[in-house]
Amino acid sequence: MEDLNEIYKSYADEVKRFLICLTSNVDLAEELTQETFYQAVKSIHRYNGKCKMSVWLCQIAKHSYYNFLKKEKNLHSTSVENMMQMGLDIPSNNDLPDVAVIKRSTLISVHKEIHQLQEPYREIFLLRASLHLSFKEIGEIFNKSENWARVTFYRAKLKLSERIDPHEL
Incomplete structure (x- = not known):
């Protein structure tokens, strides 16, 4: 020792x-x-x-x-999804007013960044995060493969994680 x-x-x-x-x-x-x-x-x-x-x-x-x-890198890229989920939660009566304001502010900030994404990244991200479609379903919508949908969604998350600093929200 x-x-x-x-x-x-x-x-x-x-x-x-x-x-x-x-x-x-x-x-x-x-x-x-x-x-x-x-x-x-x-x-x-x-x-x-x-x-x-x-x-x-x-x-x-x-x-x-x-x-x-x-x-x-893993925390940052998955935090985009977490922020979307946090923002998508409808404030309940049990939430304190400050929590509801933070959730709403997060949702607005994330959506602003999503809408600045180029296509097809924006649409694929929204189909997956908001509508919870499978990668197979997203691939079918675009007449592409499931793998294409998966890769494009991953790239969309990377682009968002570069733009969004979870510590600033």
Whole structure:
């Protein structure tokens, strides 16, 4: 355990500086530094000494950052669907007035962005998100394949996720 503490003391600043360069975000770099050392502890048995310890740790840090980006991308693209669902929910009598206003505001913001999409993205997104049609049904409407509908819907979600920041809504 003392060896692991020494490794942390010796390399934490170097790993953090590397992550700051990679992410351009000090807070994220600090969080990923902790994740890096957590992963290093879990896999210390795989360190074979063929490279410097700092290089090995920076490789782990890079992979931790890439994993973070994958998670963020997935969260961001699925958040568009979540915002649509949240906006489509009709405010109930149990909702506080502020919640109803936020839901309505979200719905309006999302719909503005949807209507700025080019065709066929706009129509496919609306058919899937609003009418809950299957990809097979959407493909039939456009005389295309189910796979075409699936890919086009995915691309529409990506375009929306690029335009909509869920933290601003």
